[in-house]
Amino acid sequence: MMQPATKDHAALSEIFIKDEERVNWHDGSLWWIRQKRDKVAKQIPEWESLREVASGIKSNVISNLHEYLLQFEANAKKNGITVHWAADAEEHNAIVYSILKAKEINQLVKSKSMLTEECHLNEYLQERGIDVINSDLGEYIQQLAKEPPSHIVLPCIHKRKEEIGELFHEHLGSQKGESDPTTLTRIARKHLRNVFMTRRGALTGVNFAVAETGEFVVCTNEGNADMGAHLSEVHIASMGLEKIIPQKKHLGVFLRLLARSATGQPITIYSSHFKKPRPGQEMHIVLVDCGRTRQLGREDFRNSLKCIKCGACMNTCPVYRKSGGHSYHNTIAGPIGAILAPNLDMKRHADLPFASTLCGSCSNVCPVKINIHEQLYKWRQVVVKEGYAANTKALGMKAIAWTLSSPGSYITAGKAGRWVLANIPLAINNKLNPWYKQRDMPDSPKESFSEWFVKNKKNGKKEG
Amino acid sequence: MTVGLFVPCYVNQLYPSAAIATLELLQQLNVDVVYPLKQTCCGQPMANSGFEHLTQKCNDLFIQNFAQFDYIVAPSASCVLHIKDHLHSPEQEETATGIRNKIYELVEFLTDVLKVEKLNARFPHKVGVHHSCHGLRGLYLAQMSELNAAPFSKPHQLLNLVQDLELVTLDRGDECCGFGGTFCIAEEAVSVKMGKDRVTDHLKNGAEYITSSDLSCLMHMEGILHRNKSNVKVVHIAEILNSRI
Numbered sequence A: 001m002m003q004p005a006t007k008d009h010a011a012l013s014e015i016f017i018k019d020e021e022r023v024n025w026h027d028g029s030l031w032w033i034r035q036k037r038d039k040v041a042k043q044i045p046e047w048e049s050l051r052e053v054a055s056g057i058k059s060n061v062i063s064n065l066h067e068y069l070l071q072f073e074a075n076a077k078k079n080g081i082t083v084h085w086a087a088d089a090e091e092h093n094a095i096v097y098s099i100l101k102a103k104e105i106n107q108l109v110k111s112k113s114m115l116t117e118e119c120h121l122n123e124y125l126q127e128r129g130i131d132v133i134n135s136d137l138g139e140y141i142q143q144l145a146k147e148p149p150s151h152i153v154l155p156c157i158h159k160r161k162e163e164i165g166e167l168f169h170e171h172l173g174s175q176k177g178e179s180d181p182t183t184l185t186r187i188a189r190k191h192l193r194n195v196f197m198t199r200r201g202a203l204t205g206v207n208f209a210v211a212e213t214g215e216f217v218v219c220t221n222e223g224n225a226d227m228g229a230h231l232s233e234v235h236i237a238s239m240g241l242e243k244i245i246p247q248k249k250h251l252g253v254f255l256r257l258l259a260r261s262a263t264g265q266p267i268t269i270y271s272s273h274f275k276k277p278r279p280g281q282e283m284h285i286v287l288v289d290c291g292r293t294r295q296l297g298r299e300d301f302r303n304s305l306k307c308i309k310c311g312a313c314m315n316t317c318p319v320y321r322k323s324g325g326h327s328y329h330n331t332i333a334g335p336i337g338a339i340l341a342p343n344l345d346m347k348r349h350a351d352l353p354f355a356s357t358l359c360g361s362c363s364n365v366c367p368v369k370i371n372i373h374e375q376l377y378k379w380r381q382v383v384v385k386e387g388y389a390a391n392t393k394a395l396g397m398k399a400i401a402w403t404l405s406s407p408g409s410y411i412t413a414g415k416a417g418r419w420v421l422a423n424i425p426l427a428i429n430n431k432l433n434p435w436y437k438q439r440d441m442p443d444s445p446k447e448s449f450s451e452w453f454v455k456n457k458k459n460g461k462k463e464g
Numbered sequence B: 001m002t003v004g005l006f007v008p009c010y011v012n013q014l015y016p017s018a019a020i021a022t023l024e025l026l027q028q029l030n031v032d033v034v035y036p037l038k039q040t041c042c043g044q045p046m047a048n049s050g051f052e053h054l055t056q057k058c059n060d061l062f063i064q065n066f067a068q069f070d071y072i073v074a075p076s077a078s079c080v081l082h083i084k085d086h087l088h089s090p091e092q093e094e095t096a097t098g099i100r101n102k103i104y105e106l107v108e109f110l111t112d113v114l115k116v117e118k119l120n121a122r123f124p125h126k127v128g129v130h131h132s133c134h135g136l137r138g139l140y141l142a143q144m145s146e147l148n149a150a151p152f153s154k155p156h157q158l159l160n161l162v163q164d165l166e167l168v169t170l171d172r173g174d175e176c177c178g179f180g181g182t183f184c185i186a187e188e189a190v191s192v193k194m195g196k197d198r199v200t201d202h203l204k205n206g207a208e209y210i211t212s213s214d215l216s217c218l219m220h221m222e223g224i225l226h227r228n229k230s231n232v233k234v235v236h237i238a239e240i241l242n243s244r245i
């Protein structure tokens, strides 16, 4: 599952950026969502304190995860839900498979689950003869395209409507050249409706699981999670351990933040509460660790578990907007992906903490106030110390040579010039220097400030 | 009040005029300025690349050079932020803490310490302000567009004191330019694309000059402007504030 990435973020971005017109469009779409987010966030006077409260609740959750999980398990069981625990992706997939197999179900309709993407559940089930359909429109499109999602909330944000039309033509028999979004949505709807009617098994993700009541909440805009769950004999919900919230009243905080941060909507169209199976239905919850407890043990990175997967940090990230989600070669892209991925496989994802300018916009939009850019900085230190920096092409010799030169205290003003020119890679004026490819060097001044200063002896206040 | 002037290594070598303007401006405002000649670098290039553990020598040298002053001022938000966030010393931690608390970026020194309300400067041009991310989100030189909080901008506050200067409004007032230290080399394609888009925003809105409190951002954007044969220039904010009537 975790093969080494063939290309790193820098190389994959370079490919994405070649089509500049597309990059501009991609950047513009996401920026538009960021603006919508700003607008609704600014309509709520208490927005910043709401973020603070959400962050505080999540701090409590990750500090007491053990108790809350057990409380949730007990209450969910009381409600008639079967609770499973999975240490890793393999266990998760095996549990899902065994539930389906016991009921002789060989078709599954799935919705809203980045976790199952993370676990590569579709492939696993398909190898065992179970057909899986992603029912969120964006994920459905990505499945047709045989590509992973490029964004956690907007899975096919990198695809233009013409490309989607082409996919539908090829797979669903729609008219060639059809690219009207409404028509395409209708076509997908018709196909999915049939899927909903015939599938006996449904799998959903979980946005929030309430320890106090043993219920869970799934937020969607399309109602597909409900459709799948309500029409199925078996409803399986896969959730990462960190999705717990202590009490039902806390939903009031998170539901206000989630959709506003994600898409600039006041709330998702559906915030569906699942508490117990309806008569005749089986309901299962799989609680999945998959590296989360390891992250919990990393003091500097623990807060990343507060994430409610709103995607705001991606929408605001200029690097993400210009490089596209697939350049992160990880299920979760963007700034949050870059701080989660090294925990899963540091070697493979050693490049991701460096795929950022550390501008800090991500931390400012994050509804649960994760210090994302500070964690990126800290991951860089860890990646280098663990000896993985050299594995990333992005940090090739050119950059390393600069970074390793430690200016000793012997450097006097006169020698500093030589040090800078010899060590700043952008000062080397040649074609192999990446700075020079698309940028000129500043004109070199006739003397440095130090030289000027020594000549003019300007210490002190204004003369005369 | 004695101020130690910290001129980051690349400013010293590549943009001496910005350092001269900083010095002259402070002196105009009656500040006693000392420039320690043995200074080099804040250590940021190493640290941001994951080599913070190699910066101790750099830190010690910085402490040696600057501990004695009432304030330390530098015409570079990024280097100031690095010192504020990361200057430590196992042997002289108290002194290091003192430095972290008394180092200022030029703009904030002018607005917050000197409380400048009048300048004898004239700059008859249309100017676009580039907020460097370290200045904005690190030093809080202006309100960040992501937050639901009252707007303010220290660079704008000062530029408004300059005669005949016209500020242009940008479509994206505080987006990163993509310089990012070693990022500009390691992620060349993304870095340049980000820079191009920032520059385009300024051009589109009629700027003749792009100014900032960070020369690293300006150097990056200047590189792109030059390559594309644009007439638009970059200028450090100190040079505008120090421009004579």
Ligand code: SF4
Pocket: A261, A306, A307, A308, A309, A310, A311, A312, A313, A314, A336, A362, A365, A366, A367, A368, A369, A370, A372
């Ligand atoms: S890190 Fe914050 S902004 Fe990013 S997806 Fe998670 S909750 Fe949203």
